[in-house]
Amino acid sequence: MPKRNSPCVAFQGERGAYSEIAACRFFGNSIELLPCESFDLVFKSVESQKADSGIVPIENSQAGCIHQNYDLLLKHRLRIVGELNLRVEHNLIGHPGVALNSIRMVFSHPQALMQCQGNTAKLKGVKIVAAYDTAGSVKKIKEERLLNAAAIASELAARTYGMKILKKGIQDNPENFTRFLVLRKTQTPPADANKTSLVFSLKNVPGALFRSLSAFALRDIDLYKIESRPLHGKPWEYFFYIDFAGNPKEPNCRSALAHLGEIATFLKVLGSYPRDARKL
């Protein structure tokens, strides 16, 4: 890996993205940031060692999973080495000096628009416009001097582009969290790892999922989450993603993985890492 004075962290989106906030929260402020156009490029940047680490959102407490990143975890040879739960606060952001009642258009990522649907519906005569990015929407209305437009994004995005928060905290549900995963090109889990993520597939026979979960239940290993993802090219067959308590250095977890290996047609450990128990 090329030597750097400060670690370089890749994330998806423009400067001011929620992923940038997550990166600084996890690594501190003395990092280099590598904004990437897509999640795929985040994975590729870490794989090619252009960046030391990557950080990607995997799950939102309101909208559910960011499925694309589950697929990318499967495709790329990176390991999850950490996680971070971030409270998401969306803000309505416009040009300085512009009043809320002169806003006629609101831009943001469809996910953010969905999370603010109730509150934006109260803004009369306003057109909601889907965009690729939250922070990118702030950049857009600034660069294109759209004085009657606002964007939904983070406070950091408003600061980054010298724009003004017209309305703070406009998400419909105040309990809005996103879980981020930290990725590295390594095979060694952190010493204090107490949570493991894996993916497996099963023969399509009755009771297969039940038998696979017995590998954990019979050893009193707690599951944090289960997610099924369609297998590309095989409609209605699934990969299962599981997060469990423990790490494969513990004998009972090692046994559970060996047991699951007997049942599964495919099994890949995605990483072991310290659990972020904060709800913030």
Added chain:
Amino acid sequence: MPKRNSPCVAFQGERGAYSEIAACRFFGNSIELLPCESFDLVFKSVESQKADSGIVPIENSQAGCIHQNYDLLLKHRLRIVGELNLRVEHNLIGHPGVALNSIRMVFSHPQALMQCQGNTAKLKGVKIVAAYDTAGSVKKIKEERLLNAAAIASELAARTYGMKILKKGIQDNPENFTRFLVLRKTQTPPADANKTSLVFSLKNVPGALFRSLSAFALRDIDLYKIESRPLHGKPWEYFFYIDFAGNPKEPNCRSALAHLGEIATFLKVLGSYPRDARKL
């Protein structure tokens, strides 16, 4: 229910949407169609009997679940009475007489854009723009006379708006299916129902999910699918959605539901309906 000559079916999107194709495939062509702006309005239209039935996408073989519709199933008092698997073929659609190499912008729903990412990346010097709707994008480029723009949508959308298919089948993966659910305001399942959908939540204790699945596995009842959804306002607690083979009129399914009822903190049957075993 108000008497109508032909059944009225609500769907989300503009005329020409994939949901409209699904509605005609399921009910035949002698139906009235009620296009709705949002999925929420589809549910509300059926609940208020403005429409006899509604049809909504629930899962795509590439992109995964349409989570919002899982949440709406929980919120509204409708029953699933049918399902339909539709092969999705995306097309690049432009104005008649316009050549493919003069296209500079491509509009569509982010989901459709994602499914065509590989192929649209091959179009040189083209800007990809997210929009709310596939068929709505065709309507937009027609009404705004955007001659150097194309939209990604169904063949029906091209026909509906008198536009031309510039490139047929531009999705990256030809095996692209969407499963639609048919909803009604009824408590009576169809006589030939052989598949049941339900949602439940569990105490957050080790082995809870395993014990809940035992209700099915111990009775040799096949599970088609499991999906976990975050509980709104309770970060990192989950609802589980399950589809299983059978219907509650069968004694073993009735017993499984009673057994699951002992374990679950919440349980709701969303409907029993004939399974669509077609992959096309």
